[in-house]
Amino acid sequence: MKHSADRRGFLRGTASAAAAVGLTRSSFAQEQNAGKMTFTYKTVGRCEIKADVYGVAEEAARPVVIWIHGGALIMGHRGQVDQALLAKLLKAGYAVVSIDYRLAPETKLPAILTDVEDACTWVRDEGPKRFHIDPEKVAIMGGSAGGYLTLTAGFRVKPPPVALVSFWGYGDIAGAWYSRPDPFYSKTPAVPKEEAYGAVAGAVIAESSGKNNRHRFYLYCRQQGLWPKEVTGHDPDKEPKEFDAWCPVRNVSATYPPTLLIHGTKDTDVPYEQSAMMAKELASRGVAHELVTVTGAGHGLAGATPSIVADTHDRVLAFLKKHTG
Numbered sequence: 001m002k003h004s005a006d007r008r009g010f011l012r013g014t015a016s017a018a019a020a021v022g023l024t025r026s027s028f029a030q031e032q033n034a035g036k037m038t039f040t041y042k043t044v045g046r047c048e049i050k051a052d053v054y055g056v057a058e059e060a061a062r063p064v065v066i067w068i069h070g071g072a073l074i075m076g077h078r079g080q081v082d083q084a085l086l087a088k089l090l091k092a093g094y095a096v097v098s099i100d101y102r103l104a105p106e107t108k109l110p111a112i113l114t115d116v117e118d119a120c121t122w123v124r125d126e127g128p129k130r131f132h133i134d135p136e137k138v139a140i141m142g143g144s145a146g147g148y149l150t151l152t153a154g155f156r157v158k159p160p161p162v163a164l165v166s167f168w169g170y171g172d173i174a175g176a177w178y179s180r181p182d183p184f185y186s187k188t189p190a191v192p193k194e195e196a197y198g199a200v201a202g203a204v205i206a207e208s209s210g211k212n213n214r215h216r217f218y219l220y221c222r223q224q225g226l227w228p229k230e231v232t233g234h235d236p237d238k239e240p241k242e243f244d245a246w247c248p249v250r251n252v253s254a255t256y257p258p259t260l261l262i263h264g265t266k267d268t269d270v271p272y273e274q275s276a277m278m279a280k281e282l283a284s285r286g287v288a289h290e291l292v293t294v295t296g297a298g299h300g301l302a303g304a305t306p307s308i309v310a311d312t313h314d315r316v317l318a319f320l321k322k323h324t325g
Contacts, residue, residue, distance in 0.1 A: 037131065041122040042115065047102060049115060049206040051122070052078050054086060055095040056131045063324040064133040065089055066123060066161075067098040068142030068149045073112060073231055074104050074200070074221075075214040076145075077207035085313050092317055094324075095133045097123055100206040101149075104231040105217070107204055109173075109246055113156060115206075116149050120157045137324045141165035141316070143300070144270060148173065151248035151278065154256050163323035164259045165316055168267055168299060170274035171249030171281070174236035177271050178227045184268040185222040196220030252281045258288040260319045262312060264297025264304075290319065 037056055042049040055062070069080040078098040089096050101115035120138065127133040140161045142150040147169015154164050170178075199213045208214050221227040229235050234242040244250050259282055263275035272293070279291040292315060297304050301312070 039126075039130070041099070041126075042118050044102065045204065047204045047206055049100050049102065049119075050078060051097050051099045051119060052081075053095065053097050053131045055090045057095075058132060061128060061132055061134040062093050062095050063137035063139065063162075063320075064095040064097060064123060064127060065320070066120060066138065066140045067096060068101075068116065068140065068146035069098065070142065070144030070146040071103075071208075072218045072221075072227070073109070073145045073148075074218045075208045075210075076103075077209065084309070085316070088313050088317060089320075092321070094139075094320070095127070095131055097127070097131075102204055102206045103208060103214075105200055106202070109232045113149070113152060113246070116153060117157055120153065120161075137162055139163040139165070139320055139324055141167070142169065143167035144169060148248070151259070152246070154248060154259065155251040155253070160255070160257050162257060163320060164257050165262070165319065166259065166275065166278070167262050168264065168270050168275070168301070169261070169278075170270050171278040172247050172274065173228055173232075174240065174243040174247060177274070178225075179229075179236045180225040182222040182225070185219060188219065188223075190223060191216050191220040193220065249278055249281050252278075252285050252287065254285050254287065256282065256285065256287045258319075258323045260290050260292070260316065262292040262294070262301070262315075264294040264299070264301045266296050266303075267299045269299035288323075290315075 035054060035056065037053045039051050039053065040048045041051045067081055069076045069078060078100045081096070081098050086096055099116070099119040101112050101119070104112065120140070123133065123138060124135040128135055138161050140150050140153045141164065144167070147166035150164050150166050151169055151171055153161060196217045199217045221230055228243070232242070232246065236243055261275040261279055263272045265272045275291060279289060282289040292312070294301050294304060294308070
């Protein structure tokens with residue numbers, strides 16, 4: 001069976017750029033609105049990093065899904081959660097925590113990964129008393145760059161999540177697909193260097209909307225093959241070993257969490273081969289995993305039918321149930 005998620009719904013974060021697209025535990029600012037609570041889980045300087053919690057309840061402790069938004073690590077925010085999938089997760093008895101993290105290039109990848117680790121620690125430590133979750137049943141999922149961060153959580157987050165779901169994510173950030181000019185994005189008018197860097201010349205931030213044109217910086221990076229260097233601060237050609245700690249495909253072991261990978265074969269933003277390569281490595285290490293291949297679908301599984309979207313959601317729920325109990 002083929003599966004999908006609607007590009008306009010499940011994740012807007014890194015849809016085609018050409019189309020516009022110290023842990024502080026004392027500052028838990030929160031507001032409740034229609035079942036959602038917003039917390040500041042971490043503050044760095046003047047930058048508050050927040051999480052939205054859905055499904056706050058007082059009954060028996062529930063498993064929790066941590067959602068990580070996409071946006072090439074450069075753009076996006078925690079509000080990018082598909083409402084249909086969210087509703088299914090809540091109905092199935094999960095709490096859902098959608099997190100922000102500091103964005104590149106103002107913040108480099110090591111600090112971004114630290115944010116994700118700190119968010120997971122906060123959920124485990126504060127979740128049982130603040131929104132009644134079971135800290136032993138934490139699953140992580142995300143799309144595109146959020147899928148990449150999800151896969152890094154598989155070897156960086158301790159204790160490890162019980163399950164991972166990567167939607168059109170990637171396991172190798174140093175490969176030619178990201179470190180060389182991209183043929184697809186090079187078909188669009190070239191972004192001037194001054195415009196690109198002007199879009200990211202402000203203060204450190206942990207969330208963004210489409211209003212500030214950060215997608216123009218992303219498009220410039222893809223056209224020039226500069227994404228790995230701008231996001232990490234290192235050159236993959238001159239410093240290849242620096243990327244060992246940041247590439248999930250280089251860090252799979254027998255103890256890596258069970259993983260569900262979902263990807264379209266016609267993805268022009270993140271090649272399908274990224275998920276296929278990750279699946280091959282998981283298989284070689286004997287890690288429980290599934291690869292859902294959607295023939296002909298683009299990034300975000302664009303072009304799939306509503307029934308395929310529903311099938312994808314059901315596949316995710318079945319996978320979570322299997323591994324969270």
